Structures are given as structure tokens and as C-alpha cells.
Amino acid sequence: MKNKRVSIKDIAKELSVSVTTVSFVLNGKAKEKRISDEVTQNILDYVKKVHYKPNQLAQSLRTGESKILVFMVEDISNPFFSKLARIFEDSAYKHGYKVLFCSNENQDNKSLELIDLFNDRQVDGFVIIPSPGLQSKLKTLQTQNIPIVLLDRYYEGMDVDYVGIDNQKASVQGLEHLTANGFTNPAFMSIDVTQTQMLGRLNGYKVYADENGMQQNILLLPFELDTSETSREKVKDFFIEHPNLDSILFATNYLTQLGMEVLRKHFPERIEKLGIITFDDNELFTICNPSITAICQPLESMAKETMNLMLKLLKSKEENEGYESKILNTTLETRESTLPLNQRKN
Structure with a gap:
């Protein structure tokens, strides 16, 4: 007992x-x-x-502070989200806060359940990579003076603190690199969602293609099918229907892995000829053959800015000093997959 x-x-x-x-x-x-x-x-x-x-709960009820923050992501197993979460945890710890992590799987019902659960337990604030329809819940939290910072994506027209990148500019950055290395017919592969970061990446591709007289070659996969066998068939069909593609920009790292699986299984001869760029780096991309060029988000800066905004909100719960958006720049990690063909290993 x-x-x-x-x-x-x-x-x-x-x-x-x-x-x-x-x-x-x-x-x-x-x-x-x-x-x-x-x-x-x-x-x-x-x-x-x-x-x-x-008793931490009783203590938080007395003081009004739990010294606990929630970090909600789409999928904590995704290397991009897990690395970002780990860096944020270190920053929070230095300021006296512990962090609870959770995944919403881009589902509103799960997001709402988790927010209510943690809010009932008196956490001090939320860092959220939001699913599509949380505006009403977030506004309710704001009326309760509960600090919220959105990360990676946001809602158009909603006043809330946010940290992210210029996704349209990042896509253009990748495409300019392809063009500079002699690729003229790029494709774009993403998921069919209304998330602002994905729409920004897609719009960057469309704008660049239009401005440079390029044909638009776009494949949008359903979110719920992003790693299924059905998606593999869709990717395979896309490559069959577009035999003249010379390059491809993948809008997220797990789609890059999916695309590489399909290429190696069905079109191994095309791998050495395609220019390939991924959004968000991954250790696997450094050991692929060829190694994969990546558009890298500044994880350290994103975590730091997120913590800074959270601390601002925690210190001024009763006074709204105005909402801030921190838009950061990406970098391009160039590797073998975007070398001009005459510079590649035979």
C-alpha cells in the first residue's frame, strides 16, 4: 500500500x-x-x-502561476517540430518554466480537448502550432488573459502573437537556386490544406513560375493520405504524367521522404537527373545519395523569439501592449541534389 x-x-x-x-x-x-x-x-x-x-496544483491556485507552459504541435515525432520543441524547452527552463508537449494531428477536436485539459490545470500559457479552426477557442483564452503565441502558421486577420518565416520568399529562394544551376522545369509537391505556411509556399512557386514563363507542375496530396500507399500511387502517376520535369521542390520534409521512396522504387534513373529541394532539413537528407538540398528554418531564433513573446505576455497579463509578428529568414543548405548535371558524380 x-x-x-x-x-x-x-x-x-x-x-x-x-x-x-x-x-x-x-x-x-x-x-x-x-x-x-x-x-x-x-x-x-x-x-x-x-x-x-x-502540491503543484494547489500552489498554482494560490499564486496564480504554475510555471508550466504547453507546447502544442501537429506531430511531435516530426523532426522539425521535435527539434523546435527541444530548443524551446531549454529556453523555457532557463526562465524557470517547465514545458508540456502534445500533438494535435492537425485535428480541431483533439486541439480543443487538449487546450481545455491543460487550461483546467492552470498552465501559464500556450505555444500552439494550430489546427485549422481554433480561432474561437483562442479568442476565449485571450479574454481570460491567458498568454498565447502561435508558431509556424497563423490565422489571417486574427490579432495574436506569432513567430514564423516568410514562406513565399523561401519558396522563391529555392527556385532561384534551381534556375541558377540550370533547371528550367520545376515541379511543386505539397499537401492540400488551408494552412498559411503551406499556402505561402505554394503561392511562392506559382508567382515565380508565372514571372519566369514556366509551366506550373503541381501535386497536392490530401493531408490524411500524406504517407499512405494511395499517396505513393499518386506520386508515381505524377512522375509518369510529367516525364519532362527536371527538378522538384517538396513543401515539407515527410513529403520529400515519400517522393524519394517512389523515385528509388519506380524511377531510379531519374534521381541523378532531377534537381531536388526540401523544406526543413533532416539528418537523413545529408546521407542520401545524392544528399538533398534543404530550405532551413532558423530553429534557434524561432524558439528564442517565441519565448520572448511568451515572457512579454506573462509579464503583462492585465495589459495588452499590442500583438507582434516575428517573421524570420530561412537559409539554403546546398547539397548534391541541386548541383548542375555536369558537376554530379557519375
Whole structure:
């Protein structure tokens, strides 16, 4: 049978002092409240003896702070999200906060359940990579003065703090690199969603193609099928229907992995001829043959800016000092997959 958790009341009863006295000592206010050194030491010794640990929920109800933040992503197993979460956790810890991680799988129902669950447990704030329809819930949290920072994607027209990149500019950056290396007929592969980051990447491709007189070769896969056998067939059919493609920009890293699987299985001869770029780097892309050029988001800066915005909100819960959007620049990690053909290994 498990031992009963020791409470402040138990300590007070055992030592024949008031609950208030125990509370003052545990909160470092013994001298301020003129509690004798003898009583203070007795309490501290007994607390150590019984391995007392404060009830965090009760403590948060008293102070109004839990020192816990929620970091909600689409899929914590995705290397981009997991790396970003890990960097944010380190930053939060340095400021005295612990972080709870969760995945919403881009589903509103799951997002809403998780937000309600953590809100009921008095967390101090939310960093959210949002699913499509959370505007109403987020506005409710704002009316409760609960800090929210959106990351990676946002809602058009909604006033909320946000950290992300210029996705349209990033797509153009990748396409300019392809053009500079002699590729003239690029394709674009993404998922068919209304997420602002994906729409920005798609729009960057369309704008660049139009401005440079290029044919638009676009494949949009349903979100729920993004790694299924059905999606593999769609990718295979796309390559069959577009035999003259000389390059491709993948809008996210897991689609790059999917596309490479299809190419190696069905079109191995095309791998050495295609210029290939992925959004978001992954260790696997450095050891592929050829290694894959990547549009890299500045994870360190994104985590730092997110924490800065969160700290601002935590310090000014009662006063809205205005919402901020931090738009950061990407970098291009060039590798073998975008070398001009005459520079590639035979």
C-alpha cells in the first residue's frame, strides 16, 4: 500500500504549529513574519525527513502561476517540430518554466480537448502550432488573459502573437537556386490544406513560375493520405504524367521522404537527373545519395523569439501592449541534389 502524501496540515499537526507558520517557512518568509529560528529549523528538518513535496496544483491556485507552459504541435515525432520543441524547452527552463508537449494531428477536436485539459490545470500559457479552426477557442483564452503565441502558421486577420518565416520568399529562394544551376522545369509537391505556411509556399512557386514563363507542375496530396500507399500511387502517376520535369521542390520534409521512396522504387534513373529541394532539413537528407538540398528554418531564433513573446505576455497579463509578428529568414543548405548535371558524380 502506498504511503499517504504528506500535506502542510500534517506537518503543522505533527509539530504543533499553525498551517500558516509552516506555509511562511516553506515560502522563505520566516524572518519577515518573525518566526523563531528554532521553529523554522524544526519545520525544515521535518520537511526533509518526510520528503515533503508541495502540491503543484494547489500552489498554482494560490499564486496564480504554475510555471508550466504547453507546447502544442501537429506531430511531435516530426523532426522539425521535435527539434523546435527541444530548443524551446531549454529556453523555457532557463526562465524557470517547465514545458508540456502534445500533438494535435492537425485535428480541431483533439486541439480543443487538449487546450481545455491543460487550461483546467492552470498552465501559464500556450505555444500552439494550430489546427485549422481554433480561432474561437483562442479568442476565449485571450479574454481570460491567458498568454498565447502561435508558431509556424497563423490565422489571417486574427490579432495574436506569432513567430514564423516568410514562406513565399523561401519558396522563391529555392527556385532561384534551381534556375541558377540550370533547371528550367520545376515541379511543386505539397499537401492540400488551408494552412498559411503551406499556402505561402505554394503561392511562392506559382508567382515565380508565372514571372519566369514556366509551366506550373503541381501535386497536392490530401493531408490524411500524406504517407499512405494511395499517396505513393499518386506520386508515381505524377512522375509518369510529367516525364519532362527536371527538378522538384517538396513543401515539407515527410513529403520529400515519400517522393524519394517512389523515385528509388519506380524511377531510379531519374534521381541523378532531377534537381531536388526540401523544406526543413533532416539528418537523413545529408546521407542520401545524392544528399538533398534543404530550405532551413532558423530553429534557434524561432524558439528564442517565441519565448520572448511568451515572457512579454506573462509579464503583462492585465495589459495588452499590442500583438507582434516575428517573421524570420530561412537559409539554403546546398547539397548534391541541386548541383548542375555536369558537376554530379557519375
